[in-house]
Amino acid sequence: MKDHSGSDLARKNAAVKACELVEDGMAVGLGTGSTTAYAIRELGRRVDEGLDIVGVPTSYASEALAIECNIPLSTLAECPELDIDIDGADQVDSSLNVIKGGGAAHTKEKIVSCSSKMFAVVIDGNKLKDVLNRGVPIEVLPYARRLVEKKIAGLGGKCTVRTGSGKDGPTISDNGNFIMDCDFGVINKPAALAEALAQIPGLVEHGIFTNADFVYVGYEDRVERLE
Numbered sequence: 001m002k003d004h005s006g007s008d009l010a011r012k013n014a015a016v017k018a019c020e021l022v023e024d025g026m027a028v029g030l031g032t033g034s035t036t037a038y039a040i041r042e043l044g045r046r047v048d049e050g051l052d053i054v055g056v057p058t059s060y061a062s063e064a065l066a067i068e069c070n071i072p073l074s075t076l077a078e079c080p081e082l083d084i085d086i087d088g089a090d091q092v093d094s095s096l097n098v099i100k101g102g103g104a105a106h107t108k109e110k111i112v113s114c115s116s117k118m119f120a121v122v123i124d125g126n127k128l129k130d131v132l133n134r135g136v137p138i139e140v141l142p143y144a145r146r147l148v149e150k151k152i153a154g155l156g157g158k159c160t161v162r163t164g165s166g167k168d169g170p171t172i173s174d175n176g177n178f179i180m181d182c183d184f185g186v187i188n189k190p191a192a193l194a195e196a197l198a199q200i201p202g203l204v205e206h207g208i209f210t211n212a213d214f215v216y217v218g219y220e221d222r223v224e225r226l227e
């Protein structure tokens with residue numbers, strides 16, 4: 001039987017369900033990626049119906065989509081404390097540790113999630129695993145690339161510069177930096193790895209998030225909320 005837990009419908013179901021947390025007067029962090037796009041479109045639909053919110057985007061892509069959806073926008077400078085942040089993820093473990101950054105936006109995504117009273121992650125069922133085991137994206141100052149590679153190797157990882165954004169050469173983040181993907185195999189202690197990565201000079205931000213309050217896991221016929 002075909003497994004539909006990773007389908008567009010599953011993603012949409014998770015995103016729309018998480019939007020039920022959003023109420024009038026809230027400042028809302030707008031994550032990045034295909035799952036979050038469903039949330040932005042749903043919030044736009046509700047704004048058209050009179051929902052009174054401001055959104056703070058985590059990337060140029062989410063900003064553009066929010067503008068298209070007529071969501072009033074603000075910035076962290078104007079609005080430093082957000083009520084809720086809704087964002088996608090690449091993988092989530094059973095303790096709600098999260099890997100993000102598949103869309104190269106994890107630096108702003110982390111800043112926005114840490115500026116929010118509530119952080120809701122939206123994924124399809126294929127992304128939920130017992131233990132994290134996929135590559136960890138890191139954003140790196142180009143000047144620091146070799147040092148970061150050496151330090152990552154010292155932590156038992158192997159990193160490669162991400163390419164393939166439709167142009168030749170490295171993928172460049174919205175902040176003008178390289179994105180590297182680090183393979184650590186199975187990540188048994190995500191918080192400890194996050195701590196170690198945060199110590200590396202020139203590593204701007206890593207994609208391990210340990211601050212999710214809720215994870216909405218979408219399937220084609222239901223949504224499960226983990227907390």
Ligand code: 5RP
Binds near residue numbers: 089105
């Ligand atoms: C961007 C992210 C995305 O939220 C993550 O990659 C999931 O994207 P998608 O919903 O398209 O699978 O972290 O940096």
